[in-house]
Amino acid sequence: MVDAKYLNHKLECPYCETIRLRIPEDVDPGTPISCEDCGQFLGIWDELLTDLEKQGGTDGVFRLDKGRIRKIG
Numbered sequence: 001m002v003d004a005k006y007l008n009h010k011l012e013c014p015y016c017e018t019i020r021l022r023i024p025e026d027v028d029p030g031t032p033i034s035c036e037d038c039g040q041f042l043g044i045w046d047e048l049l050t051d052l053e054k055q056g057g058t059d060g061v062f063r064l065d066k067g068r069i070r071k072i073g
């Protein structure tokens with residue numbers, strides 16, 4: 001078991017501390033993902049998705065909505 005932690009890295013941009021990733025509609029596991037706000041490279045989609053799923057997936061506090069991950073609430 002992996003400790004349940006909030007998404008304090010990878011999915012949250014460490015540069016501007018937002019969680020707005022730029023995810024193309026035709027995203028595949030090898031697609032590089034950047035922060036929508038500042039454009040910093042955050043990781044490849046496969047890494048980010050794996051991290052998201054470990055921490056509750058899209059039914060948790062985060063939701064994948066039209067190519068963007070949004071924090072609910």
Ligand SMILES: [Zn+2]
Pocket residue numbers: 013014015016017018035036037038039040
């Ligand atoms: Zn950013």
